[in-house]
Amino acid sequence: MLTNVILFIAGLLALLAGAESLVRGASRIALSFGVTPLVVGLTIVALGTSSPELAVSVGAVLAGNSDLAIGNVIGSNIFNVLVILGLSSLAAPLIIHAQIVRQEVPIMIGASLLLAVVILDARLGRLDGALLLVLLAGYIVFLVRQARAASRQTLHEYEEAMPRRDAWDRHWAVQLLLIAAGLGLLVLGSDWLVKSSVAFARALGVSDLIIGLTIIAAGTSLPEVATSVLAALRGERDIAVGNAIGSSTFNILGCLGVSGLVSSSGLTIAPAVMNFDLWVMVAVSVACLPVFMAGRQIGRLTGIAFIAYYAARQLRLPHNVAAP
Secondary structure (H helix, E strand, O other), X not given: OHHHHHHHHHHHHHHHHHHHHHHHHXXXXXXXXXXOHHHHHHHHHHHHXXXXXXXXXHHHHHOOOHHHHHHHHHHHHHHHHHHHHHHHHHHOOEEOXXXXXXXXXXXXXXXXXXXXXXXXXXXXXXXXHHHHHHHHHHHHHHHHHHHHOOOHHHHHHHHHHOOOOOHHXXXXXXXXXXXXXXXXXXXXXXXXXXXXXXXXXXXXXXXXXXXXXXXXXXXXXXXXHHHHHHHHHOOOHHHHHHHHHHHHHHHHHHHHHHHHHHOOOOEEOOHHXXXXXXXXXXXXXXXXXXXXXXXXXXXXXXXXXXXXXXXXXXXHHHHOOOOO
């Protein structure tokens, strides 16, 4: 028990240090390479902070535990929107970039609906996984091409809004090192937190699906939490929002794509997921569109509502899946 407590505390410290390093490196490299912070948030930061979800889901599939893999992704996506954006908006009201409303949220909704379609037979097979991965590759290529087309005026506006650069992190090599170090600390910290939390939960007799939908989902989303909240506090609101939305899209297309591909017999989807949790994820994704369009910002009251809805959903979970 003492070992798990130490792991939990060490994990929190690693997350804080990793988030600081990642946000600093990502915000600087956006200007060094001539792309906007929003695109960096949707790509480098989103893919990097989603690596714990990928590792956990693939590991669960290889161990023959489909419930943990599916529960992790669906739970993480619900957590990304409701808790990460909710907490980030409490740190600082989030201004929603037009590209988020016009493009990224519809893509996230499309990925959620596509997942609902491909698992209607309560199974995610290799062909389904391959389809998801092809779509992810196309999405990343599209974002990179779009970033290269950003006007000099847009980048100049971002540079004016950025804090003054310190001399030590001006070079792109240092910025890449900051990003790599930040991602490493985030992955390590989340791994320690997840391991200690799962040990506590299993000691209480909680089922694998519930652990996947709650502790694992929240734990593997901690890199996104730390990164987005710190980015909001530092004024990097595009990175904060882009990270949450981009991670949700990557979780479906990337994590489940790879999981479906490496599974020899396909992933079996539990009835509780098909009847409730999948549709909560879809509903949360769809709800983003009108919320983001109303005033083009997420204020503190909206953030509180997001967190309250997530808490209410957590209270509903024990009725879906009984612990063994």
